Amino acid sequence: MIASFARLCVLIILLLPYVLRAQARSSNRTTPALIVFGDSVVDPGNNNAIVTTVKCNFPPYGKDFINHKATGRFSNGKIPSDMIASRLGIKQLVPAYLGTELDAEDLLTGVSFASGGSGYDPLTSELVQAIPMSEQLNMFKEYMKKLEEIAGGRRAQDIISRSLYVVITGTDDLANTYFTTPFRRVDYDLPSYIKFVVESASSFVQELYNLGARRISVSGISPIGCLPSQRTLAGGIERECVDLYNQAAVIYNSELSKELQRLNHTLPGSRIVFIDMYTSLLDLMQRPEAYGFKEIARGCCGTGIFEVTLTCNSFTAPPCEDVSKYLFWDTYHPTERAYNIIIKKILSQYRSSLD
Ligand SMILES: *[C@@H]1O[C@H](CO)[C@@H](O)[C@H](O)[C@H]1NC(C)=O
Ligand SMILES: *[C@@H]1O[C@H](CO)[C@@H](O)[C@H](O)[C@H]1NC(C)=O
Numbered sequence: 001m002i003a004s005f006a007r008l009c010v011l012i013i014l015l016l017p018y019v020l021r022a023q024a025r026s027s028n029r030t031t032p033a034l035i036v037f038g039d040s041v042v043d044p045g046n047n048n049a050i051v052t053t054v055k056c057n058f059p060p061y062g063k064d065f066i067n068h069k070a071t072g073r074f075s076n077g078k079i080p081s082d083m084i085a086s087r088l089g090i091k092q093l094v095p096a097y098l099g100t101e102l103d104a105e106d107l108l109t110g111v112s113f114a115s116g117g118s119g120y121d122p123l124t125s126e127l128v129q130a131i132p133m134s135e136q137l138n139m140f141k142e143y144m145k146k147l148e149e150i151a152g153g154r155r156a157q158d159i160i161s162r163s164l165y166v167v168i169t170g171t172d173d174l175a176n177t178y179f180t181t182p183f184r185r186v187d188y189d190l191p192s193y194i195k196f197v198v199e200s201a202s203s204f205v206q207e208l209y210n211l212g213a214r215r216i217s218v219s220g221i222s223p224i225g226c227l228p229s230q231r232t233l234a235g236g237i238e239r240e241c242v243d244l245y246n247q248a249a250v251i252y253n254s255e256l257s258k259e260l261q262r263l264n265h266t267l268p269g270s271r272i273v274f275i276d277m278y279t280s281l282l283d284l285m286q287r288p289e290a291y292g293f294k295e296i297a298r299g300c301c302g303t304g305i306f307e308v309t310l311t312c313n314s315f316t317a318p319p320c321e322d323v324s325k326y327l328f329w330d331t332y333h334p335t336e337r338a339y340n341i342i343i344k345k346i347l348s349q350y351r352s353s354l355d
Contacts, residue, residue, distance in 0.1 A: 030089075030162075031088050031090060031162065031163060031164045031215075032090075032108070032109065032110075032158075032159045032162055032163055033090065033108065033109050033110030033159055033163040033164075034081065034084060034085045034088065034090050034091075034094055034109070034110040034163065034164050034166060035110045035111065035112075035113075035140070035143075035163050035164070035165050035166070035213070036081045036094055036110070036111070036112035036113065036114055036165075036166045036167075036168075037112075037113050037114055037133065037136050037137075037140075037165070037166070037167045037168075037169070037204075037208075038114040038115075038118065038136075038166070038167055038168040038169035038219075039114060039115065039116060039117065039118045039119065039130070039168065039169040039170075039171065039172055040054065040074040040114075040115075040116030040117065040332070040333060041074070041079065041080055041114075041168045041169075041171075041219075041333070042079060042080055042081040042094075042112055042114040042166065042168045043072065043073070043074060043079075043096070043112065043114040043115055043116045044071060044072065044073050044079065044081065044082070044093070044094060044095060044096045044112050044114075045057065045071045045072025045073065045095075045096040045098075045099060045100070046072070046096040046097060046098045046099065046112065046113065046114060046115045046116075046131060047072055047115055047116045047117070047130065047131075048071075048072040048096070048098075048099050049096070049098035049099030050098070050115070050129065050130075050131065051129060052115075052116075052117065052128055052129040052130055053128055053129070053309065053310060054115075054116040054117035054128050054129075054130055054309055055072065055116075055309060055310065056070065056072060056073070056074050056116070056309050056312070057070050057071065057072040058070050058313055058314070059313070059314045060076070060301060060312070060313070060314055060318070060319045061073065061074070061075070061076070061312070062076065062077070063076045063077075063319065063323070064076045064077040064323065064336055065077050065078065072096065074116055074309075074329075074330075074332075074333045075329045075333050075334065075335060075336050075339065076300070076319075076323055076329045076335055076336050077335075077336030078093070078336055078339070078340075079336075079339060080166075080168065080339050080342075080343050081094040081112050081114070081166060082094055083339060083340060083343040083344075084164075084166060084343060084347065085109075085110065087343070087344070087347055088164065088347075090109050090110065091109050091110075094110060094111065094112050095111055095112070096111070096112055097111040097112060097113050097139055097143060098139075104150045107143065107146055107147055107150060108147070108150065108151065108159065110163060111143065113131070113136040113139045113140060113143075114136070114168070114169070115130040115131035115136065116130060116309070117129075117130035117172060117176075118130040118131055118132060118133060118136070118169055118172065119133075119169055119170060119171075119172040119173035119176075119177065119197075120133055120169060120170055120173055120197050120200035120201045120204060121173045121177055121184070121196070121197055121200060122134070123177055123183060123184065124172050124173050124176060124177045127176070127177065127181065127183075133169065133200075133204050137204070137207055137208070137211070140208075140211065141211065144156065144160060144211070144212075147159060147160070157212065160211070160212040160213065161212055161213075161214050162214075162215070163213070163215065164215050164217065164354060165208060165213045165215060165216040165217065166217050166219075167201075167204070167205070167208075167216065167217065167218045167219065168218075168219040168277075169219075170197060170201065170219070170220070170221045170252070170256075171221045171222060171224055173197045174193075174194075174197070174221060174224055174245070174248055174249065174252060175224040175227065175229075175230060175245065178190070178193050178248075179224075179230075179234070179245060179248075180233065190248055191251075194248065194251055194252045194255060195255070197252065198252065198255045198256050198259050199259075201218065201256055201259070202259045202260075202263065205218060205260065205263055205272060206263065206267070209263075209267050209270055209272075214269055214270050214271060215270075215271045215354050216270065216271070216272045216273070217272075217273045217275050217350065217354060218256070218260055218272070218273070218274060218275065219274075219275040219277050220249075220252070220253035220256055220257065220274060220275065220276055220277055220278055221249050221252060221253060221277065221278065222249065222277050222278055222281045223241070223245075223246045223249055223278055223281055223282045223285065224242075224245045224246065224248075224249050225241045225242035225243060225244065225245030225246035225247075225249070226241040226242075226246065226282075226285055226296075226297075227328075227331065227332055228297060228298055228299050228304060228305065228328050228330075228331035228332070229306070229308060229331035229332050230242050230245055231297055232305050232306055232331065239297060239305070249278060250278065253274075253276065253278055256274060257274040257276075260272050260273070260274045261274070271353065271354055271355075273350055273353045273354055275346055275350060276346075277342065277346070280341075280342045280345050280346060281334070281338075281342060284296070284327055284338060284341065284342070285327065288327065291338075291341055292324070292325070293325060293326065293327045293338070294325040294326075295320075295325055295326050295327065295328075296327040296328070298326075298328070298331075299312070299326070299328040299329055299330040299331045299332075299333075300319050300320040300323045300326040300328065300329050300330075300335060301317075301319050301320075301329060301330045301331075302316055302317035302318075302319070303317060304320070304328075304331065305331065306331060307330055307331060308330040308331045308332045308333075309330070312330045323335055323337070324337055326338075
């Protein structure tokens with residue numbers, strides 16, 4: 001009797017470290033990596049490595065980045081993917097998957113596959129030779145193989161399932177492809193185009209889930225009618241916000257949000273969250289003084305009315321004097337300061353739903 005009790009004690013003592021370690025593992029809520037898909041909002045330079053007109057690896061882009069370097073990020077400084085990674089304590093910058101030497105640590109903590117000019121609609125990337133979302137998924141598959149070589153199958157799988165996935169795109173589908181070019185309007189009215197884009201977004205998320213992703217955040221689109229470029233193109237002589245475009249964005253966001261909620265409930269073990277970018281950006285536009293902004297209708301680059309990507313360069317006109325007063329860097333992309341305000345707000349709003 002005593003002997004078997006002693007044996008039991010020895011057994012418990014021997015097993016205890018394993019039990020405790022397993023418990024620590026299951027309660028480990030840290031995010032090992034940030035993995036990013038989408039368009040110019042989160043492209044840290046993938047477009048540098050491909051043939052496309054959607055580029056910005058020249059000054060004054062990157063004016064306020066580390067060493068004032070124009071890395072291919074579409075802003076004056078860091079972009080949302082960098083900000084999310086650093087606020088989650090993962091790393092300071094999320095590198096582009098293409099065009100740079102990535103070491104093991106870079107791969108283990110996540111990369112961005114995003115490409116400026118891309119969208120869920122395949123035509124959107126085709127029009128500007130950006131990397132389509134389907135190809136971004138192919139690059140992700142290749143990345144998973146590399147991760148497995150570095151970390152081994154089990155650890156790679158653990159990283160894939162516990163990482164946070166950030167998907168930010170869709171703006172170019174509506175703002176560029178649907179409203180600016182005539183191609184889609186031949187076959188689709190606005191409601192059917194919105195339905196098409198939402199279905200494409202949904203397929204993308206499901207494919208990502210099928211590859212092992214579980215914590216997926218998908219952004220809606222911004223008030224595209226108030227982008228400086230759209231004010232110039234369709235806002236009349238006063239360059240006002242284009243109501244129709246904003247209404248389209250609201251409808252799209254509402255449909256996308258519903259679809260993502262459906263996926264969240266039907267895909268086992270998933271945390272799929274719709275991120276509302278519209279409201280926070282609109283708030284900056286409606287109450288600029290509350291955030292210290294003086295100019296919300298023009299970009300800081302050049303005249304601020306048309307300059308974006310290739311036309312925003314140091315050969316034409318210099319950027320504005322005080323970028324901190326500007327909501328937009330060029331006619332399409334917010335400044336680093338504006339991005340920081342939005343990301344801070346979004347993370348505090350959604351962080352718990354993604355744990
Ligand atoms: C838990 O997270 C830490 C990072 O804070 C990491 O070093 C550790 O390997 C993780 N543990 C497991 C079991 O995944
Ligand atoms: C997603 O589903 C989980 C249950 O699986 C639920 O706890 C969570 O609130 C849902 N999130 C959203 C945004 O619907």
